[in-house]
Amino acid sequence: MDDTTTSLCVNGTRCHGYQPDTRAASPATAGPWCTPCLDLPARDIRALTLDYLDLAQLHEASLSQALRDRTTGSHESPLLIAGQVQALQAEIVHAATTWEQEVRAAARLTQPEQAAPVAAWHTTITHPTPTGAGRPGHQVQRAATLLAAHIGTLASLPATTVFPAGCEDQPTDMTGADAIGHLTQLHQRARGMLGRTHPRPWIPGDCWHCPARDRDPEWAEGGPLWRDTPRHAEDQPTVYCAACHHTRPYTDYEQYMTALEWPGQVTA
Template sequence: MHDTTSLCANGPRCRNQHPHTQQPATTTGGSPWCSTCLDRPARDIRNLTVDYLDLAQLHEASLSQALHDRTTGSHESPLLIAGHIEALQAEIVHVATTWEQEVRAAARLATPEQRAPVAAWHTTITRPTPVGAGRPGHQVQRAATLLAAHIHTLAALPATTVYPTGCEDQPTDYTGADAIEHLQALHQRARAMLGRTRRTRRLPGTCPDCHADLNQQEPLHPDDDCPVYCANQCGMQWTYTQYEQWMTAFLPTPSRGGHR
């Protein structure tokens, strides 16, 4: 691993920037991001375990619906949806276990016992020993737990040749930073397929702490007082009532003269 020191690659979006100069935090160990900015990727990767299990439940429901439609003569086939779920699950398993192997090799961690045959595409160009076989859900849990715990090692990995999404891909050079972005994208795709994403709107005004944009997610129910948060994810968060009070204090008061 490299011992170079540089500024966080998130630049003005760094979550640990200097409060007065807004300079991004420094990084060490070859990671392009600072420790604070790696907290969210670690959380997203850790959540892949829950994503995989929830997708499995959605997949089972889709197959049950397909069987029902077959007996009732419905023209709409949920099998296509089930196929998309299976493909996303397979990609999660492949990507997570691929980079688990790389992190284990880089950090010299023990490798679980291997019980399955080893194919040529199971390993990357570094040829680490493949991890132990097991059910896909268990593989994702093991890989996601390890990757989240060693997020700094993953972020600092140099470029290596991998099969990005599966064994049918063309070998491509990916860095550890590319892997983190890919794993986060898988988490977001899973959330979208599970119907857990919410539209976000930009509000007038800027964050009083870092001067970034202010965002608010759409409400889930009529009484949902959706919080207003900083787009830079600096940690600032208000209720919408607090946001209105803050905006009222800074907006110019309309003149009471003029029209009657």
């Protein structure tokens, strides 16, 4: 650990630990971030497992569509889509397993036994080739689970030479922070390809934690607050701030909309 780092979290006013009174972000403790700010990228990286499975289904669907089109002499785009999906899947496997290896090395984790769901499939997974043993879907699951669990280690990795997106890439120096950027971007790309990039369900109001206000020009299109749609109808929606990523239960939001003050908030 390097205790000369007194720099502040790179997220600035969007830092999870932003202090409105001192107008300062938390100290950067994990690479350029503070630890709480890694929750969101950890979630994105963990989501790569599902992304991969969804892409596999999309790939299959595009292929069978392409086969059907061939018999009817229709356009070629399903084949094109299938190719793009496959390339993205391959990049997810490559990037996730590449950084899994770096994190295992840095954290001195040798055997992947702690990744319980996949341990039974293969016991010799830490092979030098990133796309080595194991089925790709399980490799992604094992890698994504490990990376999310060790996100602090990943964030702090110094620059190292890797093939960022695939073995035929130019070797490039990347830090763990670069890796987090790449992995979260892969998640966004997968979501985009799967057609999940619908606009956020913005709701009116100002953030209770950070300086984001809905009259700010930055949020002219909506936001900073939005709410999710729970998977089960009986579950409470959660309110998110798109700027600082803090969350609140929807009941707090309802109180805020009535009282124009967030529960527990001290008015200045």
